[in-house]
Amino acid sequence: MSAVEVENLSMSYRAPVRKGGLRAALGSLVKREYKTVQALDQISFTIAPGQVSGFIGPNGAGKTTTMKILSGILHPTGGDVRVLGTIPWQRRSTFLKRIAFVRGSQPVGGSQELTVMDSLEYQRLLYDVPRPTFRRTLADLEALLDLEPLLERQLRALSLGERMRVGLAMALIYRPEVLFLDEPTIGLDVSAASQIREFVSEYVEQTGATVLLTSHYMADVASLCPRLILIDHGNVQYDGPLAELSARLSPYKLIRISTQGDPTAFGEVIEKADGQWVLRVPRDEVAATTGRLLQAMEIMDLAVEEPPLEKVIDQAYREGLR
C-alpha cells in the first residue's frame, strides 16, 4: 500500500472580491462579490512508504493547499486522498498521531511564553507519548538538532533558525511516519539550512519516514529528494527522478576542465578564468568530446556536470515542460 495516494484531487477557494475606493468598500458591506480560485485541478500521485519526494512549483502553484489537504486541515472540493490508508480530513486522532505538518513560515504555534521543554512536554501529553519513549526520542532529537542549549528558553525568544529546529522537534517527538514539510529552510542562513537538511535525512534514515517536501531552494531538493513532483497552475507537470528532469529540459551538460591549452574548439565556452574552463556540450556528445579533449591537450582536472538545477527549474517555471 502507498503511504500517500492522491487521485484527481481538486480544490477551489471562494475568495471575496473588492474593488478599490470608498464607494466600493461601502458597497461590499451590503453585497459581497466572490470569485472562484481553482487552486488544484485534478492532481494525482502516489508516494511509497519511506520515499522522500520534492514537491515544487512557482508561487501560487498549489503546494501548500495540497499539504493542508493531506494533513487534514482542509477539506478538498473533489477527488480522493488516502494517507496511511485514512481520509485525512476526518481528522481521526489515531491518524493525526502518525503524521506531522511543519511549515517553515510558522514552525512553532502555541503559547510563546512557554519554554521549549514545556512545549515538548505539552506535545507528549497531547500525542499520548509514553514517558520512556519520549525520553529516548528527545535524546535523539537533542543530538540531531543541537537542542540542549534551547530547552529552557522561551519560544518567543528564539531566532528563526532556532524556531525551525524546535518546530521540527515538536513535530517529531511523537515519531510520525509521514512528514509534510512546507519550506522548512525558508529564511535560514546557509549553515542553518544545511543543518535542517542533514537532520531530515538522518530522521528518514533512522525511522524510514515518508516525506513530502516543498522548497524554493534547489539545494534542499537536490540533496534530499530523489523524486520530484512539479506542479503549476494546480496541475502536475512532471513526476519523476530529478536527473531526468534536467535531461529533459537541458540538452546540454557542462565539462569543467583545468588546462593551460585552449579548448575553445571543443564546445561553447561559458566560463574561463586562470586556466579553468567550463564548456557547454550536447549531452550525447559528452563522452566523445571528453575523449578528444584528453587526447588533444594536457588536462590537469576534468569533471562532467549537470547544468545548475536553479537554471533548469527556472526554465521549467517560465517556459513549461516540453
Ligand SMILES: Nc1ncnc2c1ncn2[C@@H]1O[C@H](COP(=O)(O)OP(=O)(O)OP(=O)(O)O)[C@@H](O)[C@H]1O
Ligand atoms: N484561503 C484562500 N482563499 C483564496 N485563495 C487561496 C487561499 N489559499 C490559497 N489560495 C490561492 O490558491 C492558489 C494556490 O495557493 P497555495 O498557497 O497552495 O500555493 P503555493 O504553491 O503553496 O504557493 P507559494 O509557493 O507562494 O507558497 C493561489 O492562487 C492562492 O492565491
